[in-house]
Structures are given as C-alpha cells and as structure tokens.
Amino acid sequence: MEVFKVQYKALIDKSLETDDFDALRQECCEFTEEVIKKDILPEDIVDIHKSYIATLNLTEPQILNTLEVLEEVVKGFGYSYRDYQRLVNKLQHHDKEMEVAARLQQTMLKTDIPQFDSIQIGVISVAAQKVSGDYFNLIDYKDGTMSFAIADVIGKGIPAALAMSMIKFGMDSYGHSQLPSDALKRLNRVVEKNVNQNMFVTMFYGLYEEMNHLLYCSSAGHEPGYIYRAESETFEEIDVRGRVLGISQQTRYAQQKIPIYLNDLVIIFTDGVTETRDNDGNFIDKQKLLDMIHKNRHLHPQDIVQQLYESLLKIQNPKKRDDLTILIIKRVN
Numbered sequence: 001m002e003v004f005k006v007q008y009k010a011l012i013d014k015s016l017e018t019d020d021f022d023a024l025r026q027e028c029c030e031f032t033e034e035v036i037k038k039d040i041l042p043e044d045i046v047d048i049h050k051s052y053i054a055t056l057n058l059t060e061p062q063i064l065n066t067l068e069v070l071e072e073v074v075k076g077f078g079y080s081y082r083d084y085q086r087l088v089n090k091l092q093h094h095d096k097e098m099e100v101a102a103r104l105q106q107t108m109l110k111t112d113i114p115q116f117d118s119i120q121i122g123v124i125s126v127a128a129q130k131v132s133g134d135y136f137n138l139i140d141y142k143d144g145t146m147s148f149a150i151a152d153v154i155g156k157g158i159p160a161a162l163a164m165s166m167i168k169f170g171m172d173s174y175g176h177s178q179l180p181s182d183a184l185k186r187l188n189r190v191v192e193k194n195v196n197q198n199m200f201v202t203m204f205y206g207l208y209e210e211m212n213h214l215l216y217c218s219s220a221g222h223e224p225g226y227i228y229r230a231e232s233e234t235f236e237e238i239d240v241r242g243r244v245l246g247i248s249q250q251t252r253y254a255q256q257k258i259p260i261y262l263n264d265l266v267i268i269f270t271d272g273v274t275e276t277r278d279n280d281g282n283f284i285d286k287q288k289l290l291d292m293i294h295k296n297r298h299l300h301p302q303d304i305v306q307q308l309y310e311s312l313l314k315i316q317n318p319k320k321r322d323d324l325t326i327l328i329i330k331r332v333n
Helices: 002-015 021-037 042-053 059-107 155-173 181-194 286-295 301-317
Strands: 119-126 132-140 145-154 200-209 214-218 224-231 234-237 256-257 264-268 324-331
Touching: 002 021, 002 042, 002 059, 021 059, 042 059, 119 132, 119 301, 132 155, 132 324, 145 155, 145 181, 145 264, 145 324, 155 181, 155 200, 181 200, 181 214, 200 264, 224 286, 286 301, 301 324
Parallel strands: none
Antiparallel strands: 119 324, 132 145, 145 200, 200 214, 214 256, 224 234, 224 264, 264 324
16 A cells, blocks of 8 residues: 555656646556556545645645546546446346356257166256256157267357257157167268367267167267176276267268166266366276266166266365266166
8 A cells, every 4th residue: 555655646746747647647547557456445545645635735726736636546446347337247148148048958958768668767967057068868769769869069158058959959850760870970960060160079879779688889089988787797888989070071980789788787978077076186086986886786877876976076176067967777677
C-alpha cells in the first residue's frame, strides 16, 4: 500500500505541473491496472487523495486539476467492474447452453438395457462435467444377437455431444446386426465426413451371439477390454487393435472371435477408468482394477460396476476427474 501511496501522490504532483493531460491520463490508466491486480479498493484511493491534498496549500483550480487524476483512476475501476459483469453474464449464458446440451444429450443418447435369458448386463457412465465425451449403446436385434459399443470422443463439450449423436444414429440405422469390423468401417466414414478434423473417436464395438455364446469384437484405438475366465479365475486381455475413427475413410478393422463360458465376464471401459489418478497424482494400477472386479465377480454386473465406481471415487483426486464408463456382460445359467 505504501508503494501505491507514493505512486498516487506522484500523479497528483504531476497534475499540478503538466499541461499534457493525455500523457497523465495514460499514466493513471496504468496505475489503475496495477492497483486492481492488488485488490486495492477505490475508497482507499479516495482516502489517499483527501489526505494528501489536505497537506498541500492549493488553490481551487489546482484542486480541480488533482481531481482529474482521481476521476481517471476511479473511472478505471468502473471499466473493470463492467468487464467483470459482462464476463459473468457470458458465463451464465454459457452455463444455460451447457445445461440444455446436457439434457439433449441425455435424451438423444438414452439407451435401454436389453434383457436376455443367458446374459446379464451392467453399465455405468458418469460425466466429469455437464456434457460427457463418453458414450455407450446396446442394441437387441431380437434375433439372438446384441450389438454394443463404448466410445470416447477426443474432445469435450457440445461438439463431442453432437459427434456422439451422429454415432448413435449410425448404429441405430443399421436395422440388423453387423459384424464389428463392418460396423466400425461404416461408422468411421460417418465420423470422417461429419466431425471436425481435430476431433477423433475411440470405440470398442462388440457383437454377442447368445445361441453360440460367441463374442465378436473390433477396436478403433480404444482401451483394451478384458475377459474374466470363471473356471481358471484369470483375466485375458482382448488384444484386438485398430486406428481411431475419423482419420481416413480407407481404414479397415481387425476382428476377434472369443467364446464366452458360464460365469465369464466381458469387461469394457473408457480411459476415465484406467487413467484415474490418486491424490498423489499417480495412475491407478490396472491390476488393482481387475482385483476389484474379481472380488465382486459373484454379483450381478450392475452391482459390480457400481461397486467399482464407488471404489474409484474414494481413491481418485477430485480435481483430476474424467468422463468414466464401465460395461460388464456376464454369462449366466
């Protein structure tokens, strides 16, 4: 404060000596910027002004000259407040837009969980902010097959929500089950043509045949999935790989066929799970995730994903949250 008092008194002195008021106004503006940064209030400046001119033997015209300085400085506070108010108004408008986008996303991307005799399904998807960059979809084709997909848009906000809507439309428009490699090829064309060039999508796409208990799956740059084998109580990584959606229309996707036995689990998640950070900033170990699943393997898949999510909440750093989606499919008798 003492430094600012000296600087302000120097401005008053200059107002009594100079005829170049344009240069003086510029100095007043620069002074105001500094005092605002230090959270000094305008009434503090007024007090300094009154105290200082009371020590000077000034004529009325001279006092009016000093008031030029006070006016310019206080005017700067007014500009700062108006800028702040405009920013607040913009943020409030942005929040309203995001709330609308979040409601639209929930409506447009809503997915019903199919019911089957021989498989149980559990899924949880939680957005880190109002609009999620994660997406999941499950489609029962009523012919003994079910398609499912988990995706993660590399990008957030409203553009990500729009990209997810296009992907869902692409999946739902097939009208019949497709092998994952063919489905990803089609979705890749949709993303490449319609989504911003700087936005890419990772996706794990699966087709489950209930009659033969076979899982067909392909991946577009997504986190690897896992199969929990109940008989040996071990986890197998699904090692199918592929390029993220939206890079090139010529991309083709490999496909894997995996038998699913009684009480086996199919586990797919987004990187919001695998990249969970604790309070020390360390990533959670994947084996720890799998151990959590193994501990709850006897439960319904919906209970497993809920338990896993609650466990992650307890250990994760709340400032490092990301969108998170977990899907588990369990074969039952």
